[in-house]
Amino acid sequence: MKNNINGFSKLSKEKKIDWIAQNYFSEPEKATQLIKSYWNADTKLQQLHDDFIENTITNFYLPLGLSPNFLINGKYYTVPMVIEESSVVAAASKSAKYWSERGGFKTTVFNTEKIGQVHFIFNGDKSKLETFFTKIKAKFHEDTNGTTANMQKRGGGIVDIVLKDKTAVLENYYQLHATFQTKDSMGANFINSCLEQFAKTLKREAVHYSDFTSDEKDIEVIMSILSNYVTNCIVRVEVSCPIAELAEKNIPNPKEFAEKMVKAIRIAEVEPYRAVTHNKGIMNGIDAVVLATGNDFRAVEAGIHAYASKDGQYTSLSHAKIENDIFSYWMEIPLALGTVGGLTSLHPLVKLALEILEKPSAAELMQIVAATGLAQNFAALRSLTTTGIQEGHMKMHLGNIINPFEANTEERLIIEKHFENNTVSHSAVVTFIENLRK
């Protein structure tokens, strides 16, 4: 294979760029120049970013935007969001302002428990395994004392470890199912370190357990890893107001609006094809804050979508009802987040984002993230059930369509003015620019 290479990771950054430019580009110079144009002039800062991952060649920019006026439990937040989709920050800001005039978001964190599991195969007598587990349980705690001491000082640690019999779903399959409190850290490293020690303890103690046969002594640990399905790390966010108060310039008939919103959510509750897109809109808000605050959006995504299927069918994360002329709209989601450790202490812009949020605890960040998700969903449903999304979306996208034409300021103003009252589409903008330049 032409583009195969051994030892790529050992090459210097310059050599890696040389290799990629020579092998994949007809104009290697141009490619090299583009890659290097995204380097930061501050070499220390660049080194910091280079070191986040392996084989770094440059930086990949995404915009960091701000969504102000989020009133959550009586406190105002300006929410930092990292996202490429043009309409998301505008939509979140619009919803935040709207709900800040109607009592704001009310949020509650139900629990912040994290989960980790040691998955193992035990070929033997289940009751003997249960007795063994009870006898050695304290050793799991003793053997992880070194790892847990700091976390305990901060008020966290191992909550419990239970033995789970999973043999009904897989032959000889058992788990050590452990729960943790990790305070303001997301806790992945802490949890995985504890679990790997549990696995060692389990194997070591089994070998010395005299009641086990030789087969039973030979416990096979398959893996030890945290779960991103944090079903006991849940935040609820809600907004509500009398239907009449939903009225504003673009909502002339609030009763009709509220009823249509409830129906739109009902559709997402019963129809998975719609639910996925509905929840994607929620994730527009969630991921953007999760990214800006240096958290693991893949973990959050995986956990939330699993939660959306917890009753056997993928469904809407948000819900709404009208009762006694009050419109209530809410969502409950699992969120494992951190505001200390990991990227939060390394990435200067993550630190900045957390400062903008006034250095929240992990539990406070859960509430901010959930509120942004619901705000985003509200904005999407509001557009979808009234004007449709394309009008606003394409207006926000106008700049992206203009960019390749390198319009000057004067041209830009003319184009923007024209499309204030005309439908934005790619071809309409292109034709307009071509005519303008004739």
Ligand code: MEV
């Ligand atoms: C687009 O990024 C998100 C929406 O499709 C969400 C939705 O349909 O609810 C507008």
